[in-house]
Amino acid sequence: MPAAGTPAPGRKRSVSEIRQRVLGSLVLLALATASADDSADCASFDLVGDGIPQPLGERVGNPDAGRQVAADRQRGDCSICHQLPLPHARFHGNVGPDLSAIGARLTPAQLRLRVAANRHLNPESVMPDYGLSRGRHDVATAFEDRPILTDQEIEDVVAWLSTLDGSGP
Ligand code: HEC
Incomplete structure (x- = not known):
């Protein structure tokens, strides 16, 4: 029973x-x-694996300009969280991984996705999506409707990061 x-x-x-x-x-x-x-949010990006092979807006990146974008407190401000070969940066953070030799480890396509839309890989990341404007409530009103960086600025940063092989500035 x-x-x-x-x-x-x-x-x-x-x-x-x-x-x-x-x-x-x-x-x-x-x-x-x-x-x-x-x-x-990522629909406008042509994702292949863990990268975006096509340059955004078909822009050609300039490494020197990218270095300035990365150092600029109003734009990239990457060194607040990352170790980077930027000797004059006010503070080299260790919240994110050391990027001094990142060009030797990641392809431009992988770098592009991480700079433009890192939360696509890690939704919990503290790193902002520099190429996306939607879904960002943690930013100043000035940034609410537009990405932090333009396509050109992202391509410049990717071009600069690609040159980093650990040999310094
Ligand atoms: C608020 C902190 C913060 C800022 C600002 C920031 N990042 Fe990050 N970043 C991180 C963290 C944390 C990670 C580790 C991976 C994760 O959390 O998704 C990361 C990962 C990365 C990676 C992948 C590294 C690897 O070893 O795979 C790259 C490339 C990168 N960041 C580039 C940048 C660039 C370029 C800028 C500036 C335009 C920037 N980050 C700004 C926190 C930050």
Whole structure:
């Protein structure tokens, strides 16, 4: 004799299994829809693997300009969190990884995704998405509707990072 509450064998059990599966699919569907909405931010980027192979806006990056963008407190300000070969930067942070030789480890495509939309890789990251304007509530009003960096500035930063091989400024 089955204990009270235990589903009887046969038809009854399969009905509740079906019900559970339908509920499960609904939950999965809801999750899938939610994450599709989140990643809509990256729709304008041509993602391949963990990189963006195409230069943004077909811009050609200039490493010297990129160095200035990275050092500029109003634009990149990257050294607040990263070790970088910028001898005059006020503070070299260690919140993020040391980038002094990042050009030897990541391709331009990988660098582009990390600078433009790092939260696509790590939604919890403290590093801002420099190329996205949506979904950013942690920034000054001036930045709310536009990305922190322009396509050109991102390409400049990527070009500069690509030159970094640990040999210094
Ligand atoms: C608020 C802190 C912060 C700022 C500002 C910041 N980053 Fe980051 N960055 C991080 C952290 C933390 C990581 C580690 C990965 C993660 O959290 O997703 C990271 C990872 C990276 C990576 C990947 C490194 C690796 O070893 O794979 C690159 C490249 C990068 N940042 C470049 C930049 C550039 C360029 C700037 C400026 C335009 C910048 N970051 C500004 C915090 C920051």
